[in-house]
Amino acid sequence: MLVVDDASGDDTLDAAASADDGTGRLKLITQEVNQGPSAARNRAISESSAPIIALLDSDDYFLPGRFAALTAIEEPWDFVSDDIIFVSSADNLEHSVPPVPAHTPRTRKIDLIEFVQRNISKRGLNRSELGFLKPLIKREFLERHGLSYDEGLRLGEDFVLYAQALAKGAEFMLASTCGYGAIERSGSLSGSHSEADLAALAEASRKVMEALRDDTSKVVMKRHAESLDSKVAHRRLLNDKRERGAIPAILALARNPRLFLQVGWNVVLDKVSPAVPQPLPRRLFSSEEFEKT
Secondary structure (H helix, E strand, C coil), X not given: CEEEECCCCCCHHHHHHCCCCCCCCCEEEECCCCCCHHHHHHHHHHCCCCCEEECCCCCCEECCCHHHHHHCCCCCCCEEEEEEEEECCHHHHHHHCCCCCCCCCCEEEECHHHHHHCCCCCCCCCXXXXXXXXXXXXXXXXXXXXXXXXXXXXXXXXXXXXXXXXXXXXXXXXXXXEEEEEEXXXXXXXXXXXXXXXXXXXXXXXXXXXXXXXXXXXXXXXXXXXXXXXXXXXXXXXXXXHHHXXXXXXXXXXXXXHHHHHHHHHHHHHHHCCCCCCCCCEEXXXXXXXXXX
């Protein structure tokens, strides 16, 4: 277990140290300057040697039985992930998910096209972005293909790594069990995206697209990048409106007719039918996804 404290202002290190059992299995790493989630992930991976990597964000939980279920899967995989349950607190987590069953879970593979399509948010539909997944990852695959987390990203770093891996032929398996709990709080870092963060993710998505050879995959990845462009433009409109006023903000956006229409339509929808937060607990998967396997 490696704990990377990315120059946090909380008691991360003290909390981790209190769990140390003296066997040497726990390593605490401190970064003097905050470098973001990608750098923290890369640091932990570089200072570890286990053949299988499992990432855990600071507010999240591995549920008992998770690793036994996933490592019992006999089909070959480079990435394998179970479902995530999103809850508002750790107390709710205990009452919202049954124990991970002891039997081997049902599985199915996903490809790049499905993965990217599932990461394009659609208004009125429950969020099911597979970029939220926290799979077990084979170290050998990352090393063989020279893959690591993009340290220029503070948003969507998991999505980009998974997309790059799938583009290089990774066997990505989904399992029917739910073994990862994520605390979803209003105002959290993961839920507040700056214009710069969104723009960096859009650029990274285009870089993945440019490296693809399959035309269908390119089209889907382009749609993903363009959906992010719309979010960037919307965020820029709001920032410009706050700093310079509504008219200059609208005129600046009108220089790009496509984005002007997309953002304008989204603004209208927000006024007519404001987005309603999804009720918790919620999951990414439906059991129906595994019925045909």
